[in-house]
Amino acid sequence: MPNKMSQEKEALLRALGAEVVRTPDDEPWDSARSHIGVAKRLRQEIRYGVILDQYGNVNNPLAHECTTGPEIIAAVVSTPSTPTKPSSLKVDVFVAGAGTGGTVTGVSRALKKEHNPECIVVGVDPIGSILALPERLNDESPKPYVVEGIGYDFVPQVLSRDPADIDHWVKTDDGDAFQAVQRLMKTEGLLVGGSSGSALSGALAWLKTERGQKVAQTEGLNVVILLADGIRNYMSKEWFLDFALGPGPPRIPQTTSDKGN
Ligand SMILES: Cc1ncc(COP(=O)(O)O)c(C=O)c1O
Known part of the structure; x- marks a missing residue:
């Protein structure tokens, strides 16, 4: 399934210099291919990678x-x-x-x-x-x-x-x-x-x-x-x-x- 996040949101982030990785919407949250799974992998791969974690951050x-x-x-x-x-x-x-x-x-x-x-x-x-x-x-x-x-x-x-x-x-x-x-x-x-x-x-x-x-x-x-x-x-x-x-x-x-x- 395509990712539904609007192009405007991606364009804004890219204009700020970010690299945006889209993930499929229909992947269950705990799959390695979901946005959460991919973020966890990138944190390992990127030096000083950090996840601010809107889902768990008090x-x-x-x-x-x-x-x-x-x-x-x-x-x-x-x-x-x-x-x-x-x-x-x-x-x-x-x-x-x-x-x-x-x-x-x-x-x-x-x-x-x-x-x-x-x-x-x-x-x-x-x-x-x-x-x-x-x-x-x-x-x-x-x-x-x-x-x-x-x-x-x-x-x-x-x-x-x-x-x-x-x-x-x-x-x-x-x-x-x-x-x-x-x-x-x-x-x-x-x-x-x-x-x-x-x-x-x-x-x-x-x-x-x-x-x-x-x-x-x-x-x-x-x-x-x-x-x-x-x-x-x-x-x-x-x-x-x-x-x-x-x-x-x-x-x-x-x-x-x-x-x-
Ligand atoms: C457009 C929009 N509406 C509602 C929400 C929901 O806010 P919250 O994540 O605080 O529940 C969000 C969160 O990002 C959002 O982007």
């Missing part, structure tokens, strides 16, 4: 606990409550996609520690990945999907699936995610990537659950949805070009006088 969730979380809290606390836009001045629900799980785990810790211990944290996991709980939400074996950055065929060490950190999980599919991206662009002017669409569609799906409906019906509660990256990482992707360019403008028939211009 500094991944810690960075989100110390920076992303406080940034979100500051934004919500400093946005005044008004009669037309009432606010609890708290983050009541936080929704984020999980890849390594560093973001959702770290931000959850920041939110629940002092800011709002009652905050509900919702993890978003694409159909085809196996991160969600309870296990019955997942397919029996991992399957391919197009959205980049979220979901895996193994549970990274830095992802805490403890219900004290992540209260609920929702599964999302590519179609809903890309529709949500389109909606964010057209209605909010937010030029976001595919996993942001997964986060929005996951949040909307969760708000329709029994617990979610109670939140949706309570005035002033704040639901924060993390939009992880921008569309510039995916401008050459078929899913983006399809909806951005569509079938194109209607063709104007050529008149005889136009010919030869």
